[in-house]
Amino acid sequence: MPTAPTRPCPSCSNALQVHTLPAQYGGEVEIDFCFGCHGLWFDQMENLKLSPAAVATVFKAMHQHRDAPRTPLAPRLACPTCHDPLVQGFDVVKSGRYITHRCASRHGRFSSFSSFMIEKGFVRQLTRPEIADIAAKVGAIHCSACGAPVDLRKEDACSHCRTALSLLDPQAVERALQTYAQAPAQPAWGSAGDVADAIVALEKERSRQQRAQPGAALALPAAGVLGVDLLSVSLGLLARLWDD
Numbered sequence: 001m002p003t004a005p006t007r008p009c010p011s012c013s014n015a016l017q018v019h020t021l022p023a024q025y026g027g028e029v030e031i032d033f034c035f036g037c038h039g040l041w042f043d044q045m046e047n048l049k050l051s052p053a054a055v056a057t058v059f060k061a062m063h064q065h066r067d068a069p070r071t072p073l074a075p076r077l078a079c080p081t082c083h084d085p086l087v088q089g090f091d092v093v094k095s096g097r098y099i100t101h102r103c104a105s106r107h108g109r110f111s112s113f114s115s116f117m118i119e120k121g122f123v124r125q126l127t128r129p130e131i132a133d134i135a136a137k138v139g140a141i142h143c144s145a146c147g148a149p150v151d152l153r154k155e156d157a158c159s160h161c162r163t164a165l166s167l168l169d170p171q172a173v174e175r176a177l178q179t180y181a182q183a184p185a186q187p188a189w190g191s192a193g194d195v196a197d198a199i200v201a202l203e204k205e206r207s208r209q210q211r212a213q214p215g216a217a218l219a220l221p222a223a224g225v226l227g228v229d230l231l232s233v234s235l236g237l238l239a240r241l242w243d244d
Contacts, residue, residue, distance in 0.1 A: 007041070007080035009034040010101065010110045011073045016041055016080065019061065021054035031058065032080070035065040037073060040116055041080060043108040047119065055120055062113045072147055077110055079103040086110055095121045096166050099146060114144035123166040131156050131165055133193045137200055 007016050016032035023029040029049045032041035040047075040058070050058070077086040086101035086109075098115040102108075117123050126134075134141075135152030143150050148160035157164050 007032060008078075009037055009039065010041060010077040010080055010086055011037045011039060012071050019057075021057055022051040023049045023054070024051045029054065033061065035068050036071045038062075038065075038068070038070050038113045039073070040111050040113070041108060042111065043081075044106055046108065047111070047116075058116065059120075059122065062116075073112075077101050079105070079107050081105075081107040090161075091119065093119055093121065095123050096125050096164050098163065099161060112144075118166060125164045125166050126156075128156055130167075130193075137193070137197065 006018055008014065009016050012034065014034065014036055016034055018030050018032055020028050020030050029046050030043075031046060031050070031054075033039075034041070077088075078084065079086055082103065082105050084104060087104055089100050089102060090097055091100050092098075096118045098118040099112070100115065101110040111119070131152055139153060140149055140151045142148065143158040143161065143163055144166065146158060146161040146163065148158055150158050150165070152165075
């Protein structure tokens with residue numbers, strides 16, 4: 001359960017929400033959430049101390065706030081403990097490469113929700129045919145790691161941070177939830193094309209809502225850069241795991 005907010009978010013400076021979660025081998029660990037920035041602050045090594053049940057709890061909290069407006073990360077991120085600038089770097093795990101922002105004084109690290117999902121193995125990298133399938137329907141999206149636009153018709157990775165394009169892996173989510181949280185799940189989609197269809201449907205609904213509002217801006221063309229990333233959309237496709 002969340003406790004009283006304490007330290008500022010490294011990006012937007014709003015108060016972080018502290019959640020007390022079970023740690024491995026007993027005890028507890030406090031994880032700081034910023035749902036406005038879709039980010040997590042881990043004190044030194046806390047990301048490795050989370051118990052399997054805690055990982056599932058973090059995943060559920062991310063799911064519950066999947067539709068919250070996302071504030072772009074600030075150009076300069078500051079440690080909530082010492083307020084010094086965070087140093088951007090990369091970590092590599094079996095499921096992909098992801099961005100991290102670390103305090104040089106070892107106070108901790110800031111991770112986006114998408115980076116957390118890659119770190120914990122909830123995702124898989126897309127194959128080139130899958131990227132081509134999505135590109136035929138969508139055109140361009142935003143990188144899940146850094147937010148830069150990615151033209152799927154020309155690129156198979158983010159040209160800005162070189163992060164590979166990834167999707168949430170329904171089978172990995174199912175295994176994690178069954179093993180850690182005893183929550184049975186079923187794959188929510190069968191192919192990358194299903195995710196592309198979900199993006200198109202999302203943009204059509206957004207366009208419909210805009211047209212219903214007087215003075216609303218025109219919707220982006222099909223080939224434009226859409227304000228979504230693949231991980232957030234695939235997370236939304238898993239909504240029925242808890243909503244049904």
